[in-house]
Amino acid sequence: MNWIAWRSLGAAGLLALLASTFFMTTAASRTFYGIDHPVNLIFYYHVAVAWVGFAGLLLAALASGAYLVTRAPGYSWLAEACIAVSFAFITLTLATGSVWARFIWNSWWEWSDLRLVTALVVWFIYAAYLVFRHQAQDGAVHAKAAVFSLVAFVSVPITVASTRLWQSPFHGTSLGTDSVDIHGLAFALSLIGTGLVYPYLVATRWRTHRLADELEAIEAQA
């Protein structure tokens, strides 16, 4: 896919997010769990960003595996780009969730909420990845970072399972409950928009690094 196509993807994503914002502000219910408050609308971004961000971590694990097998630096940079963008998305998830909780639960943070705790642990795991990955750019660091990403991906499901044991669920499931009336179109648009912006951001970051690599190779030849 050429670069113009990637940009169109990003632009389409932004349009979908704008449309989603339009529908949620004009047509969607602001009452969640019996509480009527405009901050409830943050749900439409919060869930989409969380889903797409976590899905991107799967892509990062696949890219890391591909890097260890093929040793093509492109895969290592793809994994890095996915994790960097997912990390930003998880940060947004934590921030939007925290803002919502401030108004609805009257608390910025609840240790009893397993999803908050899980997201925070995952945030720390991938923060460590980014710190490690960016200390130097050579194959040895790329390989170690890829291993870390794969091991992290083994750890995440067990972390989710263990936080569930740790606390009985407080943060209810987001969809399919009667106490939440979701505007289907606004949510679908938000998910599609986020789903389009994500690959655009990943591709942008990936391409920047590839170009930097090429530049370095050209300079080395000169």
Added chain:
Amino acid sequence: MSLRPVWSAAPAIPPAGRPVEDVGMPPAAITLGAVAKRYGRHLALERVDLRIDAGTTVALTGANGAGKSTLLGLISGTVSPSSGRVTLAGARAGDGSRARGRILGVLHHRTMLYDRLTGSENLRLHATVRGLPLGRVDAVLAQVDLRDAAHRPVATYSHGMRKRLSLARLLLHEPAVLLLDEPFAGLDAASQERLAQIVEGLRGRHTIVFSTHDLPRAAALADRVLTLAAGRIADDRPTEVQPGSERPAVEAAAHPAPFAPAPRGAAVTGFARTVAALLTKDLRIESRARSVSTAMLMLAGLLAVVLGMAFEPLANDPAVLSGALWVLITFAALHGLARSFDAEFHDDALRGLLLTGADPAAIYLGKVLGTATFLFGVALASVGLISLFFGAPALLGALPGLLLLIALAALGLTAVGGLTTVMARHSGLGETLLPLLLLPLVVPVLLAGVASVPVLLETGRLDPGWLRVLLAYDVGMLVATTAFFEHLLEG
């Protein structure tokens, strides 16, 4: 750019730009075809074509930075070529490091031995990992004239003795090719002479490539002297054969009789043997030095005192007891892992084991089991410390359940901890990075530990849900970390 060394199948592809006359030539042991190596913008070696005949002894000379170590690294496979290819006779395509370990013996600046083990124990460890008969150990010790010092720890050896012991390590498996990186550097005249005599005795039986700054030594020991300058072979000439120093027949060297590798069916026993050898090695070193467990115990003791003072009013709360216990175990693990893996990187001992061609997964598993054993002991002592400083004998009453809990936790913590310790060590930030890398990954273990102890104190049983989490974590992480360990060792 591939970061894997390019190992091609024998027979060697003739190097570009240099016709190979087949007829009447001895077989090539090492062939470099248009090999170049650059480090970033620095060109360390520029399109080198080289053929080294089996059974010859070649000296590499040249100023510092001329490319001698790079050339040796390319032949040994520790340096991957930027372009071109390196071919070793006897290596099959795709055998990678295993075949290299069988064909090569590489002498580095660092001894690649464990200081706390005796000379004989070091060689026995290598022989065991290679699956060689232990009788070889005495034979090579005699060859390098170290039989009298065999049962002294390497820490007490002189520099010259360490060099000879390192050489003995290479000779265990009778490799076809010996690569010696500045073997005479830093030795006094007598030690140099002694080592030179040993190398002289090996000439003809192995293909030997050594680098040196000592030109008379090079002329005396080698059949051929290569002079490198600024990444090129500036001079390549045979030395004059001195009267009365005819070499043994080259054919003998072309087909050396290396100790046969273990048959394929023995892979499992080989794996188990390596794991057991590594575990025994760690226990033996620790029983002498006690450096890992003492450091962990000291830290755990200090923490128990501090936490005991801080939480005195809450000392009877099972949740507080549990939290304090797992703080001790976590910090002990962080501290102990760094100490335990230090021993592996000191003098490059771990790299020496990996150069044998042993399965890195087996080496990692052995190391993890060893370190987990120490952590288990310290965790057990932490139970005692917490009971003492919190005045909570109930914790001791729950010991049978705690034993299982602590054993599972120690294994999981060490499996991931070993991996992250190696990562942190090789990072620019060093071991300060370890807590950042390790702690988020071991959240399930810590949660299971912290949540299980109060349940255990109340009901006398371990919670089956948490046990499942711990088991799943241990199995998943042991499999993942041992499988991926190999990739951590580059660079």
